[in-house]
Amino acid sequence: MPHIASHRWVHPASRAPRAVQTWLTHPGSLTARLIARFPRFRVRLLRQQWGRPNRDELGALRLERSQLALVREVVLMSGDTPLVFAHSVMPRQALMHGYHRLRRQGVKPLGATLFANPKVKRSRLAFRGIDRRHTLYRRAEAAVGPLPPRLWARRSCFELGRARILVTEVFLPATLT
Numbered sequence: 709m710p711h712i713a714s715h716r717w718v719h720p721a722s723r724a725p726r727a728v729q730t731w732l733t734h735p736g737s738l739t740a741r742l743i744a745r746f747p748r749f750r751v752r753l754l755r756q757q758w759g760r761p762n763r764d765e766l767g768a769l770r771l772e773r774s775q776l777a778l779v780r781e782v783v784l785m786s787g788d789t790p791l792v793f794a795h796s797v798m799p800r801q802a803l804m805h806g807y808h809r810l811r812r813q814g815v816k817p818l819g820a821t822l823f824a825n826p827k828v829k830r831s832r833l834a835f836r837g838i839d840r841r842h843t844l845y846r847r848a849e850a851a852v853g854p855l856p857p858r859l860w861a862r863r864s865c866f867e868l869g870r871a872r873i874l875v876t877e878v879f880l881p882a883t884l885t
C-alpha cells in the first residue's frame with residue numbers, strides 16, 4: 709500500500725517506510741546518533757532569527773499567531789552531505805525562563821545542550837510525511853537542493869520547568885542509505 713503522507717502530526721510512526729522508522733523513533737539525541745553513524749559531523753547554521761511560528765506549531769507551543777519566537781534552522785551534515793534539516797522554535801518566554809543560553813547556540817548542536825541538562829524533559833514524538841505543500845519541505849529544499857517528493861519528519865517539545873521549545877527534524881535521503 710503506498711505510504712500516504714499524513715496531513716497532521718501523529719504518534720505512531722507505523723505509516724512511515726521501515727527504513728526511516730528507526731530514525732523517527734530514536735528516543736535519544738539525534739546528534740549523538742548521527743555522530744556515531746556518519747563521519748565529519750557538523751552543523752550548518754541557516755538562520756537563528758525572530759519570526760512567526762508555522763501555523764501547525766502554535767498549538768504545541770500554546771502561542772498566538774501574532775507572538776514571535778526565535779526560529780533556528782540548521783542542516784546537520786556529514787562533511788558536505790546533508791543529513792537532517794532541523795527547525796526549532798523558541799518562544800520569548802522560554803528564552804527568558806530557562807533557555808536563555810540558546811540565544812547564542814551558534815553551530816553547537818542543540819542536542820548537546822538539551823540532553824546535557826537532566827531537568828529537560830522531552831515530550832512524546834509526533835510524526836508526519838511532508839511534501840512541498842508544507843513550509844518545512846520548501847525550506848529544506850531551499851537549503852539543500854532538489855529532494856524526493858515526500859520526506860518524513862518528527863517533532864517533540866523540550867520542556868524545562870515552564871519553558872518549552874519545539875524541535876522538528878526532517879530526515880533527508882542520505883540518512884536512509
Ligand SMILES: C=C(O[C@@H]1C=C(C(=O)O)C=C[C@H]1O)C(=O)O
Pocket residue numbers: 736737738739740751780781782784792794795796816817818819820822875876877
Ligand atoms: C535535539 C537535538 O539537536 C539536534 C540539533 C539541532 C540544532 O543544532 O539546531 C536541532 C535538532 C536536532 O537534530 C538532538 O541532537 O536530538
